[in-house]
Amino acid sequence: MNLSNSEINEMYLDVLKELGNIGTGNAVSALAMMIGRKINMKVPVVKMVKLQEVPEILGGAEIPVVGILLNVEGDIEGFIMFVMSQASAHLLVNMLMGTTLNGYNEFTDIEKSALMEIGNILAGAYLTALSTLTGFKMIQSVPQLAEDMAGAILSFPAIQFGETGDTALYIETEIFEESSRIVADFFLIPTIESYKKMLKALGVA
Structure with a gap:
């Protein structure tokens, strides 16, 4: 059966949406256990984007942002990047530590560690979902935290981790707890070869 490009793209998008849903379910369970309270998450946007669009x-x-960066190795190689506004990052820290927002001061070492641990948990949740859908084994590195402008945050991992592809899987994730709403942008940027392997494993290449 021959499929048109639009049909292939639609199939791929359906698979990506499933990845977002599975990953979010994993992340909700892990974060709720870490925080010790019920939280809600949803995935309003899942799509492939070009790096220049990020x-x-x-x-x-x-725009000044907070980025959490992780290298990915194994059957799929590349890197993961979580990016939040400074306001969202502070809200997330307060949610985790049970503290009250008091301006947007510099993060303490403890708060930075908390953010990196959250990035570690979210990365693991989405990589587990991707592994479930593809059968690939993937290992994530220790997270790194960066506070900079969005353009600089994007260039840092490309230099750090070498050559990557020009395409990213983008999942916008919203986290809710009572009146708090946090938006975190997730990007999986595989190498060109890994991207081809993902397409093939997902049955759309």
Whole structure:
């Protein structure tokens, strides 16, 4: 059976949406256990984007953001990047530590560790979902935290982890707890070869 490009793209998008749903379910369970309270998450956006589109998605290259970066090795190679506004990052820390927001001061070492641990948990949740769908084994590195402008955050992992592809899996994740709403942008940026392997494993290449 021959499929058109639009049909292939639609199939791939359906698989990506399933990845987002499975990953979010994993992340909700892990974060709720870590925080010790019920939280809600949803995935309003799942799509493939070009790397040059990422700064605009984040609000512009000059927007100050907090990035959590992880290298990915194994059957799929590349890197994962979680990016939040500074306000969302502070809200997330307060949610985790049970503290009250008191301005947007610099993060303490404990708060930075908390953010990196959250990034570790979320990365694991989405990699587990991807592994479930593809059968690939993937290992994530220790997370790194960066506070910078969106354009600089994007360039850092490309230099750190070497050559990557020009395409990213983008999952916008919303986290809710009572009146708090946090938006975290998730990007999986595989190498060109890994991207081809993913397409083949998902049955759309």
